[in-house]
């Protein structure tokens with residue numbers, strides 16, 4: 121193995137990609153680390169797959185180099201997990217000489233490349249250069265980075281937690297394609313917002329977005345809503361009517377609460393998706409469909425499949441890409457940003473509410489938010505409507521928040537002006553990234569220079585501009 125580190129012909133990069141090296145064997149691990157650090161990557165190391173997954177969960181990682189034989193679950197299983205949960209992350213497998221079959225298997229499973237040990241530094245550099253080039257020139261990613269730089273979220277989304285950043289990346293990626301998307305998440309986590317964002321971020325944005333709530337209609341109505349009907353198809357059908365599949369044209373059909381669709385309609389929907397054709401109620405003629413289908417549910421479809429309430433074949437058809445929305449309690453770091461955005465949204469511009477009392481903020485942070493963002497949004501709207509002065513107090517919050525047990529409350533300052541919410545988000549991000557300013561800036565969705573400027577201002581004891 122060659123240990124000399126040569127950075128030529130690798131050109132230094134302008135932005136830093138993060139790279140995770142997973143190997144329990146220190147020689148290879150350290151070599152990869154040195155080579156990649158010299159080439160300008162931000163390198164993190166892990167010695168087990170568990171450690172690797174923890175890192176992937178807590179920060180944005182662009183490339184993973186993993187050994188095939190790594191404790192606990194091994195490189196191939198880790199690769200599968202990364203493909204499923206972090207599809208935007210590229211994986212390079214390190215394999216032993218003579219295990220070419222496994223290397224090919226890894227490529228089939230979605231590894232971006234493989235390197236056989238022992239390897240030359242140049243080989244690693246060339247492969248890293250190729251992969252980072254494709255990451256960087258990826259138009260969708262570039263667009264996303266621009267958006268993340270300019271606001272604490274993405275489009276209409278607020279939130280900078282790693283879990284939400286993964287969601288934004290996926291939205292950006294799937295928006296450019298036509299395959300079905302299944303959005304899963306508890307009530308109020310933003311499923312419809314995701315569906316709309318996919319539609320409006322892609323080439324169908326000027327075509328119709330047709331939502332249909334499968335839980336709010338009786339079965340016969342859903343069928344005619346979706347597929348349309350011809351005159352005389354049933355009592356009262358005095359005219360033919362186009363269904364949503366047809367009227368969505370080249371746009372998007374959003375099947376909300378798909379888990380509530382009756383089983384017989386599930387078969388009809390499956391046929392429509394497979395054949396790209398529908399038959400309006402009462403008609404024998406088939407009509408072609410072109411709309412993209414996005415489905416959402418707050419139900420655990422896999423358990424509905426086990427109890428025969430949901431067809432497995434339809435699940436496979438819809439679940440080409442799955443976007444899982446985290447509940448708010450799993451991304452509490454986003455709460456201050458959401459509160460400040462909702463305060464701005466709901467407060468009267470003539471009498472804006474900029475601050476929230478210590479106690480009120482503590483209760484908001486301590487609460488579990490079973491109704492997720494919708495519940496938080498409603499709570500802030502209500503508090504703003506009830507509040508009398510420029511400060512929002514506990515008494516303005518819904519009663520279930522007023523009685524949160526005191527032990528659960530985290531420590532915060534006396535009063536929390538909006539500027540302090542921002543400062544808190546910054547320090548929280550720095551804590552989560554162990555002081556890595558670049559990673560913290562990415563987490564916060566702001567540029568590195570903005571973060572440096574704000575930190576300087578804090579150090580000087582001035583409020584950040």
Ligand SMILES: Nc1ncnc2c1ncn2[C@@H]1O[C@H](COP(=O)(O)OP(=O)(O)OP(=O)(O)O)[C@@H](O)[C@H]1O
Pocket residue numbers: 276277278279305306307308309310311312313314418493494497
């Ligand atoms: N990340 C976010 N940032 C800001 N607002 C959000 C975010 N996610 C959701 N919201 C807002 O929260 C409310 C609920 O979102 P949405 O209707 O998309 O959720 P849902 O998952 O479809 O809920 P349900 O299961 O109840 O239908 C909306 O007003 C939406 O604009």
Ligand SMILES: [Mg+2]
Pocket residue numbers: 311312376
């Ligand atoms: Mg919804």
